[in-house]
Amino acid sequence: MxxxxxxxxxxxxxxxxxxxxxxxxxxxxxxxxxxxxxxxxxxxxxxxxxxxxxxxxxxxxxxxxxxxxxxxxxxxxxxxxxxxxxxxxxxxxxxxxxxxxxxxxxxxxxxxxxxxxxxxxxxxxxxxxxxxxxxxxxxxxxxxxxxxxxxxxxxxxxxxxxxxxxxxxxxxxxxxxxxxxxxxxxxxxxxxxxxxxxxxxxxxxxxxxxxxxxxxxxxxxxxxxxxxxGGSDAYLVLEDADLETAADICASSRLINNGQSCISAKRFILVKEIEKEFTTLFMEKMKQRVTGDPFEATTNLGPMARADLRDELHQQVQRNIDMGAKCILGGQVPSLNGNHAFYKPTILTGIKKGMPAYSEEMFGPVAAILSAKDTSEAINLANDTVFGLGAAVFTKDDALAEEIAKTKLQAGSCFVNSLVKSDPRLPFGGIxxxxxxxxxxxxxxxxxxxxxxxxxx
Structure with a gap:
């Protein structure tokens, strides 16, 4: 063979x-x-x-x-x-x-x-x-x-x-x-x-x-x-976060490697006070990524690795929509030259327990937005997963952020006001x-x- x-x-x-x-x-x-x-x-x-x-x-x-x-x-x-x-x-x-x-x-x-x-x-x-x-x-x-x-x-x-x-x-x-x-x-x-x-x-x-x-x-x-x-990393955005910076970091994390990374952000948990403003900023950041030929200098989002993986991801997106989620960006196979394994940045809102994006890993350029009434609920939502690879929290309260990262979030790597990444100097792995x-x-x-x-x- x-x-x-x-x-x-x-x-x-x-x-x-x-x-x-x-x-x-x-x-x-x-x-x-x-x-x-x-x-x-x-x-x-x-x-x-x-x-x-x-x-x-x-x-x-x-x-x-x-x-x-x-x-x-x-x-x-x-x-x-x-x-x-x-x-x-x-x-x-x-x-x-x-x-x-x-x-x-x-x-x-x-x-x-x-x-x-x-x-x-x-x-x-x-x-x-x-x-x-x-x-x-x-x-x-x-x-x-x-x-x-x-x-x-x-x-x-x-x-x-x-x-x-x-x-x-x-x-x-x-x-x-x-x-x-x-x-x-x-x-x-x-x-x-x-x-x-x-x-x-x-x-x-x-x-x-x-x-x-x-x-x-x-x-x-x-x-x-x-x-x-696998992982379904949660990024918590609290009410006092620098939303412009958080939106940019979150978009970068979700779309790194064409959205195909175990430690990329996949679930974005927003407290209600900033949900609307952050979502608007986040959507603009996602739109700015240029999808295209990976050999072109202007491209920051290439195709997915295989067409079958793209098709599986699209089916996951459709299942969420069928169960009541709203797709506010993307969600369609793009009409690009060749069009073999491309999938444009996608955002799903209204994600609830029981939907695929709540519990499954979405391995591609698809972001799932969850709403939390306060910080406590945001932490609970972040931990309500079978995974435990990485997580991040965005807030200007340094003491609170460190407490959440150190003692509250259940994952192998927890970052504050930064995307989760591997570094030769730091241990990397999950629970x-x-x-x-x-x-x-x-x-x-x-x-x-x-x-x-x-x-x-």
């Missing part, structure tokens, strides 16, 4: 790739394990130097990689370039900080010497999505390699070119051959990889349902997993149906190591 790369602008096949056979996958796993046996003996200085080389390779290839993302999943060129820069930054971050994060931690006990040592596990399998085809991989790859692990990548089937380019970048940076490899396989073959005894851990970014399946299999094999899953474990920062590099106690009498 072949894995195809399809242009979301016009639906044409860019390239076909031969899927790895079961035997090929077994050989790749064995090759990666052999490479790891040597790599685990490398010192921190060597690992850091290669990570810095990898960052340099990313900067060198930035424009080409941005074009590849535009072709395979519709990301505007300037957004693709920014994604590559972020990948380089996470490589440099762990090159700079990894030694301190992984150095032995002396613990005073009755022993003559006792300490905690951080030792690599082996092969980490990464199952990654298409929406940030480089960043999602590098935020696992950089800490995993710095910690002395090896990596196998099962990327989303619609971005095979991106997957292979990452393997090429790692090799060109000077890392040992086979230490990191891409598996050209479909989702049905993943369970065989997880079951392989040489694979020690799994990290997945994707849907909640995919996460449950992977977690169940890995748990049965007692293998460590980190899951970053509830948004997954478990953390990526990035100190906590991210400690997820896939053996935290070993050494005790010398």
């Amino acid at each position: 072949n894995i195809q790369s399809i242009n979301p602008i016009d639906g044409k096949i860019i390239q076909s790739y031969k899927e790895d056979s079961e035997d090929t996958v077994i050989y790749k796993i064995a090759d990666t394990h052999r490479a790891w046996l040597n790599w685990r003996e490398s010192d921190f200085t060597q690992r850091a130097a290669l990570l810095n080389n990898l960052a340099d390779q990313l900067y060198k290839e930035r424009d080409n990689l941005a074009q590849l993302m535009a072709f395979e999943m519709g990301k505007p060129l300037k957004d693709g370039a920014a994604e590559i820069d972020k990948c380089a930054s996470v490589c440099k971050y762990y090159a700079d900080q990894g030694t301190d994060f992984l150095k032995d931690q002396l613990i005073a006990t009755e022993a003559s010497k006792s300490y905690v040592s951080y030792q690599p596990l082996g092969i980490v399998l990464a199952i990654m999505p298409w929406n940030f085809p480089f960043w999602q991989v590098f935020r696992f790859l950089a800490p995993a390699l710095m910690a002395g692990n090896a990596g196998l990548l099962k990327h989303a089937s619609n971005v095979p070119g991106c997957a292979l380019s990452i393997e090429k970048l790692v090799l060109e940076a000077g890392f040992p051959k086979h230490l990191f490899q891409t598996l050209m396989i479909g989702s049905k073959a993943v369970n065989h990889v997880i079951a392989d005894p040489l694979v020690k851990a799994v990290t997945l970014t994707g849907s909640t349902e995919a996460g449950k399946k992977v977690a169940a299999q890995a748990a049965g094999l007692l293998k460590k997993t980190v899951l970053e899953l 509830n149906q948004s997954g478990y474990g953390r990526e990035l920062g100190l906590f991210g590099i400690h997820e896939f190591v053996n935290i070993k106690t050494v005790y010398i009498q």
